[in-house]
Amino acid sequence: MCTAITYHTKDHYFGRNLDYEVSFGERVVTTPRNYVWKYKCASAPKCKYAMIGMALVEDGYPLYFDAMNEKGLAMAGLHFVGNAFYENATGDKNGGNEHDVAPYELIPLVLSQCNSVEQAREILSKVRLVAISFNDRLALSPLHFMIADKKDSIVVEPVKEGLKVYENPIGVMTNNPPFPYHLANLNNYMNVTPYVPQNRFSAEFPLEIYSRGMGAIGLPGDFSSMSRFVRAAFVRANSVSGNTEAESVSQFFHILGSVEQIRGCVRLENDMYEITTYSCCCNLDKCIYYYRTYDDSRVRFIDMNDVDLEGRNPVVSEAVNERCVTF
Numbered sequence: 120m121c122t123a124i125t126y127h128t129k130d131h132y133f134g135r136n137l138d139y140e141v142s143f144g145e146r147v148v149t150t151p152r153n154y155v156w157k158y159k160c161a162s163a164p165k166c167k168y169a170m171i172g173m174a175l176v177e178d179g180y181p182l183y184f185d186a187m188n189e190k191g192l193a194m195a196g197l198h199f200v201g202n203a204f205y206e207n208a209t210g211d212k213n214g215g216n217e218h219d220v221a222p223y224e225l226i227p228l229v230l231s232q233c234n235s236v237e238q239a240r241e242i243l244s245k246v247r248l249v250a251i252s253f254n255d256r257l258a259l260s261p262l263h264f265m266i267a268d269k270k271d272s273i274v275v276e277p278v279k280e281g282l283k284v285y286e287n288p289i290g291v292m293t294n295n296p297p298f299p300y301h302l303a304n305l306n307n308y309m310n311v312t313p314y315v316p317q318n319r320f321s322a323e324f325p326l327e328i329y330s331r332g333m334g335a336i337g338l339p340g341d342f343s344s345m346s347r348f349v350r351a352a353f354v355r356a357n358s359v360s361g362n363t364e365a366e367s368v369s370q371f372f373h374i375l376g377s378v379e380q381i382r383g384c385v386r387l388e389n390d391m392y393e394i395t396t397y398s399c400c401c402n403l404d405k406c407i408y409y410y411r412t413y414d415d416s417r418v419r420f421i422d423m424n425d426v427d428l429e430g431r432n433p434v435v436s437e438a439v440n441e442r443c444v445t446f
Contacts, residue, residue, distance in 0.1 A: 120138050120139075120197070120198045120200075120293070120294040120344055120393070121135060121136055121137055121138050121195075121197040121198060121293065121294060122135060122136045122138075122197075122291070122292070122293050122347050122348075122351050122375065122378045123135035123136075123185075123195045123197060123265045123291070123292045123293075124290055124291050124292075124351055124355055124371075124374060124375065125267045125272050125290035125291075125355075126290070126355060126358070126367070126370070126371050126374065128360060128361070128362045128366070128367040128370075129362035129363075129367070130364070130367060130402055130403070130404040130405065131191070131268075131269040131402075131403040131404055132367060132368070132371050132400055132401060132402055132403065133187065133193035133195075133267045133400075133401045133403055134185075134371060134375065134398065134399045134400035134401055134409075135185055135195045135197070135265075135375075135398070135399060136375050136378065136379055136380070136395045136397075136398045137173070137184055137185075137395065137396050137397050137398075137399075138379075138380045138393055138394065138395050138396070139393060139394075139396055140387055140389075140391040140392060140393050140394070141391070141396075142396050143175045144175060145173050145174060145175050145184060145396075145397070146173070146174070146176070146435050146436055147171065147172070147173060147174075147408055147410065147421050147435075147436040147441070148171070148172065148173070148174040148176060148181045148183070148433050148434065148435050148436070149169065149170070149171045149421070149423060149426045149428075149433065149434040149436070150166075150169060150170050150171075150181055150227075150231075150433045150434075151169050151426070151427065151428045151429060151430040151431065151432070151433075151434070152166055152167070152168065152169045152428055152429060153166065153429060153430060153431045154166055154430075154431055154432065154433060155431075156224075156227050156228070156231060157180070158220065158221070158224050158228070159208075159219075159221050159224070159251050160208055160216055160217075160219035160220070160221070160249065160251070161216075161217055161218065161219060161220055161224075161228070162217060164231075164232060166231040166232075167231060167232055167234075168188040168189050168190055168192075168230065168231055168232070168233075168234065169188065169189045169423070169426075169428040170183075170186045170187065170188040170189070170227075170230045170231065171186060171187060171406070171408045171421060171423045171426070172184070172185050172186025172187060172226075172399075172401075172408065173185055173186070173397065173399060173410065174186070174433075176433060176435060177253060177254070177256075177257065178254070179432075179433070180253070181227070181433045182223050182253060182257075183196075183226045183227065184196060185226075185399060185401075186226055186230055187230070187401040187403060187406065187408070188230040188231070188233075188234070189406055189423060189428065190233075190234035190235070190268075191234075191268055191269055191403035191404060191406070192229070192230060192233055192234060192235060192236070192239065192266070192267075192268045192403075193230075193266070193267050193268070193401050193403060194225075194226050194229055194230055194239075194264060194265070194266045194267075195226075195264065195265050195292075196222070196225070196226060196260070196262040196263070196264050197262065197263060197264070197265065197292060197293070197294055198260070198261060198262065198294050199261050199262055199263035199276065199277075199294060199295065200261050200294070200295065201261070201295055202261070202263075202276070202278060202295055202296065202297055203222075203261030203262055203263060203276075203277055203278070204277055204278050204279045205222065205248050205249055205250035205251075205259070205277060206219075206247050206248065206249050206250070207249065207250060208249040208250070208251055209247075209249075216247065218245045218246055218247050219247050219249045219251075220246050220247065220248055220249065221248075221249060221251040221252070221253070222248055222259065222260060222262050222277075223252075223253050223260070225246070225248065225264065225275075226264070228242065228246075229242060229243075229266065235268050235270075235271075236266055236267065236268045236270070236271035236272070236273055237271070239266050239273070240273070240284060243275060243282065243284055244284075246282060247282070248277040248282060262277075263275060263276040263277065263292075263298075264276075265287065265292040267287075267290075267403075268403065269403055269404065271286075272286075272287040272288075272290055273285060273286060273287055274287050274292055274298045276297055276298060278297065283297075283298075285298050285299065289301075289302065289305070289352050289355075289356075290352075290355060291348055291351045291352045291355060292348075293344040293345070293347045293348040293351070293378075294344035295344055296344075296345065300345075301345065301348045304345060304348070304349065305349060305352060308337065308338065308349055308353070310337065311334070311335055311336075311337050311338050311353060312334040312335070313334055313335065313357045314334050315328060315333070315334060316328070316333050316334040316336070335353070338350055338353055342380055342384060342385050342393075347378040350377055350378055351374065351375075351377065351378045354374050354377045354378075355374050358370055358373075358374055364402070364405075365444065368400055368402070368409055368418065368444065369418075371400045372398060372400060372409075372411065372418065375395075375398045375400075376398075379395040379398065380393050380394050380395045381394070382394045382413070394413050395413055396412065396413055397410055397411065397412045397413070398410065398411055400418075405422075405424075406422070406423035406424060407420055407421070407422050407423065408420060408421050408423065409444065417443045417444075418443065418444040419441040419442065419443050419444070420441070420442055420443075420444060421436050421441060
């Protein structure tokens with residue numbers, strides 16, 4: 120049900136796998152600075168920053184799954200089923216509370232107004248996520264969020280106790296359970312290593328290495344969110360790549376590939392299969408959005424700098440304008 124990571128070489132990267140059983144017809148969408156965001160309750164502050172990311176455009180409105188803005192701040196929403204809790208809107212017929220924000224509005228609000236995680240924290244300290252869907256056709260999605268810039272990363276979780284904001288020193292996020300549990304669970308894997316393991320079982324037994332990679336025995340290999348968190352954290356932390364753009368982006372997709380969902384391995388009750396519908400990688404320094412899909416492993420990209428950021432309407436990328444990367 121999705122994995123998000125950060126990765127740093129010479130440049131800084133952010134991205135995610137979106138895992139689901141169907142595609143929503145999502146495309147790469149750039150929203151320029153002069154687009155007027157409309158909010159159900161909160162007043163609409165003037166948009167400061169353009170953004171690019173993967174979105175479903177509904178009634179001309181970009182519903183972003185993930186995006187980054189022109190200042191290098193990135194954000195992704197991931198499923199948080201069973202734990203996400205939204206408040207009731209407190210407005211009356213004349214309008215909503217100034218701080219009531221629908222879940223689908225949070226990515227646009229943060230990325231259109233903030234140039235850093237620090238600024239995002241300020242906005243989040245006032246936000247109330249409320250149970251309002253975009254329209255009657257689209258169900259309310261239970262979400263939590265990962266936000267990152269070139270220095271910091273945080274996780275934002277709406278739970279019954281309120282909107283919780285956690286520092287994310289691991290640079291990884293998946294789904295349930297809540298983020299503090301994932302951090303505590305990593306303690307169970309402190310003996311996993313990329314190095315050749317030592318015999319700690321018993322000095323009395325002449326145990327021998329019979330294969331490379333045995334130091335990682337115990338690293339979970341299933342597709343659950345808890346296991347994907349551990350595996351992504353291990354692979355990301357031990358990942359080594361060159362500093363060029365091609366080397367960095369290639370390595371980023373390899374890290375995401377270690378936790379991708381393969382059709383047939385996660386069978387749902389309706390006889391459908393959860394798959395990684397797409398994977399993306401944002402270069403936060405150069406504002407380039409890379410992505411690949413389940414049925415097309417070629418890495419395509421849109422350079423945000425090639426789009427008119429002074430326009431008034433969202434720009435949906437067309438295949439002819441997307442370029443492929445050769446690694």
